[in-house]
Amino acid sequence: MGQVAFDTQEFVETLENAGLPKEQAKAISIAVRKSHEVADVATKQDIAEVNRNIADVRKDLSAEIADVRKDLSAEIADVRKDLSAEIADVRKDLSAEIADVRKDMELVRKDLSSDIALIRKDVEHIATGLLLKLGSVIVLTISAATAIIKFF
Structure with a gap:
């Protein structure tokens, strides 16, 4: 000073x-x-010098802030790009998983359909067998009743 x-x-x-x-x-x-x-x-000259220094610092800070903004914008753009790529990969993987699940469900449906068809055949076979046995029982009952009636 x-x-x-x-x-x-x-x-x-x-x-x-x-x-x-x-x-x-x-x-x-x-x-x-x-x-x-x-x-x-402080003299007027000292104050003028301080004001010039402050103006220089402001200029430097403005330039640094602009650089940081530019760098930050570039980094944000990179992150967005990376996220978009990752989201696309996840969607692709998810679509493949969904397709696999649908195939598995279709196989299960086919297996269930064939199992149901086999059960229906088994039920028909059992019903036929029961019908034959019932017919035999009726014939035997009628025969026994006829024999009893003839006997008395």
């Missing part, structure tokens, strides 16, 4: 004109000068 210009001679003269003794005016002038040396006072 720059120093503020301070004219000690002019200050001493001003104090003397106000009625202070020369030695006292010199002492006050020296004290004021030392306080200015110690004080870190």
Whole structure:
């Protein structure tokens, strides 16, 4: 930071004109000068330089933000592309699985149809056998009844 210009001679003269003794005016002038040396006072030039630095930092940050946005957009596009490919693969796999399940279901239906047909044949065969046995029982019953009637 720059120093503020301070004219000690002019200050001493001003104090003397106000009625202070020369030695006292010199002492006050020296004290004021030392306080200015110690004080870190910003000049207009210092402030202008800080403003330029801030403007430069803003420009740099804007450029970095633009770069990050561009990179982020590219990464998001890559992720979308990867996800689309993975979704397509999952759909393909799922379609194949569904086709396999449908084939398995069709095989089960065919097996069930043939099992049902066999059971129907078995039931028909059993029904025929039962009908023949029932017919035999009826014939025997009629024969027994006829024999009993002849006997009495």
